[in-house]
Amino acid sequence: MYKAPRGTSDILPQEQAYWKYIEEKAAYLCQLYGFQPVATPIFEDSQLFARTISGGTDIVDKEMYIFEDRSGQKLALRAEGTAPVCRAYLEHGLFNLSQPVKLYYIGPAFRYERPQAGRYRQHHQFGVEAIGSADPALDAEVIELAQRFLLSLGLSRFYIHLNSIGCNLCQPNYIEALQHHYSGYRAHLCPDCQTRLLKNPLRLLDCKKASCQKAAETAPKILDFLCPECQSHFQSVQQYLKTLGIPFKLNHRLVRGLDYYTRTVFEVVPQKEGAQSALLGGGRYDNLIEQLGGKPTPAVGFASGIERLILNLKEEKANTPPLPKPVACIAYLGEEAKNEAIKLASELRQAGIAVIKTTGDKSLKGQLRQANSLGTNYAIIIGEREVRAQSAILRDMMNNKQKIVPLSEITAALSQ
Numbered sequence: 001m002y003k004a005p006r007g008t009s010d011i012l013p014q015e016q017a018y019w020k021y022i023e024e025k026a027a028y029l030c031q032l033y034g035f036q037p038v039a040t041p042i043f044e045d046s047q048l049f050a051r052t053i054s055g056g057t058d059i060v061d062k063e064m065y066i067f068e069d070r071s072g073q074k075l076a077l078r079a080e081g082t083a084p085v086c087r088a089y090l091e092h093g094l095f096n097l098s099q100p101v102k103l104y105y106i107g108p109a110f111r112y113e114r115p116q117a118g119r120y121r122q123h124h125q126f127g128v129e130a131i132g133s134a135d136p137a138l139d140a141e142v143i144e145l146a147q148r149f150l151l152s153l154g155l156s157r158f159y160i161h162l163n164s165i166g167c168n169l170c171q172p173n174y175i176e177a178l179q180h181h182y183s184g185y186r187a188h189l190c191p192d193c194q195t196r197l198l199k200n201p202l203r204l205l206d207c208k209k210a211s212c213q214k215a216a217e218t219a220p221k222i223l224d225f226l227c228p229e230c231q232s233h234f235q236s237v238q239q240y241l242k243t244l245g246i247p248f249k250l251n252h253r254l255v256r257g258l259d260y261y262t263r264t265v266f267e268v269v270p271q272k273e274g275a276q277s278a279l280l281g282g283g284r285y286d287n288l289i290e291q292l293g294g295k296p297t298p299a300v301g302f303a304s305g306i307e308r309l310i311l312n313l314k315e316e317k318a319n320t321p322p323l324p325k326p327v328a329c330i331a332y333l334g335e336e337a338k339n340e341a342i343k344l345a346s347e348l349r350q351a352g353i354a355v356i357k358t359t360g361d362k363s364l365k366g367q368l369r370q371a372n373s374l375g376t377n378y379a380i381i382i383g384e385r386e387v388r389a390q391s392a393i394l395r396d397m398m399n400n401k402q403k404i405v406p407l408s409e410i411t412a413a414l415s416q
Helices: 011-031 046-053 057-063 084-089 136-153 171-183 191-199 201-206 210-219 228-243 306-315 334-351 364-374 384-389 406-416
Strands: 043-045 066-068 073-078 099-112 122-131 160-163 264-272 278-282 299-305 328-334 356-357 378-382 389-395 404-406
Touching: 011 099, 011 122, 011 136, 011 306, 043 046, 043 191, 043 356, 043 384, 046 073, 046 084, 046 191, 057 201, 066 084, 084 099, 084 122, 084 299, 122 136, 122 306, 136 160, 136 264, 160 389, 171 191, 191 201, 201 210, 228 264, 299 306, 328 334, 328 364, 334 356, 334 384, 334 406, 356 364, 364 378, 378 384, 384 389, 389 406, 404 406
Parallel strands: 328 356, 328 378
Antiparallel strands: 043 073, 066 073, 099 122, 122 299, 160 264, 264 278, 278 299, 378 389, 389 404
């Protein structure tokens, strides 16, 4: 038997209620904040990700799905959402619009990583990008949107972690201090961190392995190395969050897994003890548009993994509304009654009433059992007597009360 590839999953009907719930909440809140939907291709030129994420990160070094098409062009399945949105911003001249341009997306991303709870090789992201403004108030607005999104889902037990990782002016001095600090622990670092020490020192702070934790705990803090402009920006972000009444924790070890981030970075993490999987994360990326060939363009955004959100909704037993069920199930006895059932089902659907018509030659008892299992409110029963009288039995499945209704009045009866 064939099975879904490792690290992927089928989204079955009983799970779809969570997806619909999350997507509707995301779309509603994005509309309130002025974000418009955008969709990018599922694959891009591989250099789009290699150039913007850069080496020394697991995504580029280990996790990207890269292939050549028949023309020999090297392509990659979408590894993350921000770079494609920025590519679209440049390609379609969105920089000519009023700035910032505020966009949101929902779609799959692909990374070859070790599957575990809430982490898949094909996963789905909801993300927002606000491109074209350096105002720290926009950072606070994006964080507020992130908080409101999670609260609207029914998730409340989380912390917002906040940090600044500086800019091209102040990062080099910090990286030099970080490398000097970690060089004394080189022999105790995991193999990945020994590579990061040379290629991507900021990611040293993000390592979760016990052998690297001691060095991280005593590492210098980047807030002590920020240039005056980055200090002022970060102080303003904090002040705006306080104005909005949004609690946050400063976390000097917080960095993001992608190299294009600058200044503000943030993550939302569950309160449960030992939790390492962020519900949501993002920050500012003021150099990314320029890396892609555009003019210097500040931007800020976040992304959230939908599978991880669903996992937490289940753990917190959040009250997620079920998908709508059919209003009625039509049961019939005999070929003439079947013809009437087919016609009635079509009429009801044209009137916007969801119905199920049973199939095959099941007994009436079997058909009513099916209606009960579907959770429909009503059963419509048509037999030979009803065909002759051009009527049907309308049974309330909640209290088993029933009445005879002319076929011509069934639509009106169910609409009421």
